[in-house]
Amino acid sequence: MPARPSSPAPAPAPTPVSVLGLGMMGSALASAFLRAGHPVTVWNRSPAKTGPLVAQGALPAATPADAVAASPLVVLCLLTNDNVDEVLDGLDGGAVAGKTLVNLTNGTPEQARALSARATALGARYVDGGIMAVPQMIASPAAYVLYSGDEEAYETHRSTLAVLGGTRWTGTDPGLAALYDLGLLTGMYGMFTGVVQALALVRTENIGAEEYAELLVPWMTAMLGGVPEIARAVDSGSHLTDVSSLAVSQAAFPNFLSTFRAQGVSTELFEPFQALLDRAVEEGYAGDGASRMVELLIKR
Numbered sequence: 481m482p483a484r485p486s487s488p489a490p491a492p493a494p495t496p497v498s499v500l501g502l503g504m505m506g507s508a509l510a511s512a513f514l515r516a517g518h519p520v521t522v523w524n525r526s527p528a529k530t531g532p533l534v535a536q537g538a539l540p541a542a543t544p545a546d547a548v549a550a551s552p553l554v555v556l557c558l559l560t561n562d563n564v565d566e567v568l569d570g571l572d573g574g575a576v577a578g579k580t581l582v583n584l585t586n587g588t589p590e591q592a593r594a595l596s597a598r599a600t601a602l603g604a605r606y607v608d609g610g611i612m613a614v615p616q617m618i619a620s621p622a623a624y625v626l627y628s629g630d631e632e633a634y635e636t637h638r639s640t641l642a643v644l645g646g647t648r649w650t651g652t653d654p655g656l657a658a659l660y661d662l663g664l665l666t667g668m669y670g671m672f673t674g675v676v677q678a679l680a681l682v683r684t685e686n687i688g689a690e691e692y693a694e695l696l697v698p699w700m701t702a703m704l705g706g707v708p709e710i711a712r713a714v715d716s717g718s719h720l721t722d723v724s725s726l727a728v729s730q731a732a733f734p735n736f737l738s739t740f741r742a743q744g745v746s747t748e749l750f751e752p753f754q755a756l757l758d759r760a761v762e763e764g765y766a767g768d769g770a771s772r773m774v775e776l777l778i779k780r
């Protein structure tokens with residue numbers, strides 16, 4: 481059947497949204513809701529940060545309670561979930577009853593579950609989220625947000641939330657969005673660990689970082705192509721490899737550590753990896769590939 485062009489998704493009906501927390505990310509979120517035509521109320525601990533949003537058409541709220549009262553959909557984006565708890569501490573018992581709280585603050589699965597229980601006990605509906613974007617990416621096709629928790633509340637507000645970027649539902653366990661988020665960020669920080677170590681190494685010989693990045697980026701991109709194969713091995717439990725064994729990595733790794741030392745570069749980021757390779761070989765997994773390390777890392 482020939483493909484038919486799909487008609488554009490209908491614009492969501494304007495939904496009042498309150499955004500609590502106007503740091504770099506919260507401001508980007510509030511601005512995206514405003515540009516999409518939603519009435520937006522904003523609150524921030526330091527009131528000065530409401531100024532640019534008010535200039536774009538947002539209503540300033542003097543207190544978190546006023547912000548929560550203004551909209552059925554309340555988006556929180558504070559520095560930590562302790563801050564979210566503090567904001568909830570300051571609200572009257574009934575203030576959040578009937579509201580949908582969408583918490584996009586970075587946090588742990590346990591924190592998300594505890595906040596969900598707390599919000600539910602107050603009569604609110606709770607959706608946790610993890611933003612996979614930097615502020616400049618919000619509302620662009622590259623941005624997406626992971627969500628978990630109250631599915632009905634999520635579906636009710638999905639089209640409004642979609643102005644921030646793609647929406648990705650991870651499940652009714654409120655902790656799942658945080659788990660997915662932390663997993664993706666773990667991959668990112670692991671990648672940056674390698675980047676900063678490599679650039680530190682070449683800087684010791686005055687090789688330009690920008691010049692070296694021209695080699696580093698395509699190399700890392702090519703290596704990322706092997707991730708699906710590692711993932712397949714993890715899922716199947718079949719770790720034998722014909723690509724590169726843990727024994728080969730273990731034999732090569734001392735060269736990295738001794739070169740870092742010789743060049744005057746700290747080994748603190750990479751010594752734990754040597755220790756894990758040593759354990760893998762000691763425990764009899766010399767012929768396996770990197771996927772085996774996934775099992776060795778799991779403690780429970």
Ligand code: FVH
Binds near residue numbers: 506558560585
């Ligand atoms: N920026 C990014 O690239 C990342 C992308 C992925 C998601 N993260 C998470 O988003 C949360 C907010 O990050 P942010 O970039 O907006 O952070 P800041 O610009 O530092 O703004 C922090 C806001 O939190 C408010 N705040 C801090 N402490 C308290 C408190 N005790 N009570 C109430 N509000 C508090 C702060 O208020 P103020 O300092 O302006 O008064 C800002 O509004 C975060 O979880 C990232 O991990 C961003």
